[in-house]
Amino acid sequence: MTPEQFLEFARVLPEPLLLVSSEGQLLATNQPVADMLGCRRQELPGRMIFELVTESTNDIVKYLQACSSSRAMVIGSLTLRKNDGQMLVCRSQGAVIQPWSPESSALILLRLENRVVATSNFVLLNEKIDELAKEVQRRKQAEEALWKANQELEIRVEERTTALQETLNELQLTQTQLIQAEKMSSLGQMVAGIAHEINNPVSFIYGNLHHAHKYTQDLLRLVEIYQQVYPSPPPEIQKQVEEIDLDFLIQDIAKLFQSMKVGTERIQEIVKSLRNFSRLDEAELKKVNIHEGIDSTLMILDHRLQASDNYPEIKVIKKYSQLPNVTCYPGQLNQVFMNILANAIDALEASANNDNQKLTKNNPQIQIKTEVIDEKWIEVSIADNGLGINEQLHSKLFDPFFTTKAVGKGSGLGLYISYQIIVEKHSGQLSCFSEPGKGAEFIIKIPVSSV
Ligand SMILES: Nc1ncnc2c1ncn2[C@@H]1O[C@H](COP(=O)(O)OP(=O)(O)OP(=O)(O)O)[C@@H](O)[C@H]1O
Ligand SMILES: [Mg+2]
Structure with missing residues (x-):
């Protein structure tokens, strides 16, 4: 590409472009470069790039050499010295458009990018990153809050379940206690009922036993008197006396009454115990x-x-x-x-x-x-x-x-x-x-x- 062709092409582009030889001589620039530097475009061709930047000649030469020997775009940094004395830091992208030959030096196209713009891009990017980080943070917090709420809910559910279980246990216990109490009270009632039913006839027997004993004693006494008055009874009576074994009967009947008395007393004791046990009253x-x-x-x-x-x-x-x-x-x-x-x-x-x-x-x-x-x-x-x-x-x-x-x-x-x-x-x-x-x-x- 000749400098003229370059100018034709660069004229329409809004970004600052320079055509430089590998030795550092400016061959052509477009208007945005002149604007950046604050000079007229026509003044620039023929000047050395070292005059326009603050970097050392050595660094610039090295950069241009890197551009001419690479097939890819080489990124560098140039600090332009503006006409009004201010400095302008630029990022530069250098690409060789005509390789070096024995007849002519290499031609390099430099595209400048104002760092301020780049920085603002960075700012924008940073802001975006910031926003994203905040969003991530928010989501994390939301997630944490959700997790916490979930935990709390689980704890509450657990507490409720425990409370319900406790209530159920208590109810079961009360139910069983009631059954037990009911059983004891039915046992008590039954015992008391039986005791009462037995008590009446036993008292009746016990009460009469004394009289029955006395009457029998009286009758026996009467028989004894008869025997004394009539020592020789007629054969009919004698036969009956032998048949009933009167002597044995007289002896045994006392024992009989004694054991009946002991027996009824024992029944009375049992009844008393039964009543005592039930103690319903x-x-x-x-x-x-x-x-x-x-x-x-x-x-x-x-x-x-x-x-x-x-x-x-x-x-x-x-x-x-x-x-x-x-x-x-x-x-x-x-x-x-x-x-x-x-x-x-x-x-x-x-x-x-x-x-x-x-x-x-x-x-x-x-x-x-x-x-x-x-x-x-x-x-x-x-x-x-x-x-x-x-x-x-x-x-x-x-x-x-x-x-x-x-x-x-x-x-x-x-x-x-x-x-x-x-x-x-x-x-x-x-x-x-x-x-x-x-x-x-x-x-x-x-x-x-x-x-
Ligand atoms: N004298 C004892 N000798 C050995 N183990 C005993 C004795 N008394 C109680 N236990 C033990 O204690 C347990 C609980 O006794 P508890 O009287 O409360 O219930 P249970 O006799 O099993 O049933 P329930 O009395 O309700 O019919 C018994 O199952 C038994 O293992
Ligand atoms: Mg028991």
Whole structure:
């Protein structure tokens, strides 16, 4: 390209273009270059580029050489010295348009780009990047907020679920307690009903027994007088005397009445125990004899203490102290004795079936000890020599629904309810001591007048 061709081509382009020889001589420029420098375009051709820039001649030569020997565009930086003395930093893109030959030097086209413009581009770019970064930040924050909200929601859902589960558990517990209470109250009512039904005829028999005895004694006395007055009775009477074995009858009838008396007294005792156990009429606080409660409970459980085909008899050893009457809810306290004694019997039956329990197998026993601790407290201890309880189960004993018994056999509420009755209703204490294989001991401590 000749300088003329170049000028023709560069004239129409708005960007500053220069045609330079590889030695640095300006061959042609277009108007934008003259504008940048603040001079007339015609002044520029023939001048050396070094005069127009602040960079060292050496640097410029090196740059031009790089441009002439490269096929690609070479980027450089030129600081133009304007006519008014100001400096103008430009980015330059140099491309060889006619390679060097022995006849002529290389021709290089330089395209200048004002750095200010470039900088503003950079500013724009930076702004864009900034905006993008901010957008990314915003999105991150939104994402974080979303994650947090999600977390909170999950926690809330979890809390609600836990609360619902707790409510459900409570409801189940209340339901089972109600069933248990209902069962106890039906048992109480039944026991009280039976006791009442038996009580009337027994009192009737007991009351008449005395008279029947007396009448018989009177009749026998009469017979005796007859015998004295008529020592030789006619054969008919003599025959009857022999037939009924009058001497034996006279002896035996006294014994008979005695055993009937003992029998009816025993029935009366049982009735009393049954009534004592049910204590339906005593939902209120009462001052009672604790031993009566324990004894009546034992009476109810008596059939389970007897020997059977599968189990030996369970001996009950009572070590009762002199106890003051205790102010309590007697029906509820009996329920506690019932639960603990029934558990002891269960444990003894279980050890009777266990080959490793040879010792207790032949000698199952329950020891009930009562003691006065001080003037305010009494203690009842119920100990068995059954299977005992593993240490790791101790902490669970009083939990609702904790049972080691087969399905349908234990509901796991006995000790839980007992604990509520002793600790909450009577401000007492209920504790368990046990060594596996050596039995278990439950200790009830209650204030003499707690509530
Ligand atoms: N004397 C004891 N010897 C050995 N284990 C016992 C004794 N008393 C209680 N336990 C253990 O404690 C558990 C809980 O007793 P709890 O009376 O609360 O429930 P349960 O007897 O299993 O069922 P429920 O009394 O409701 O019919 C029993 O399953 C048993 O494992
Ligand atoms: Mg039980």
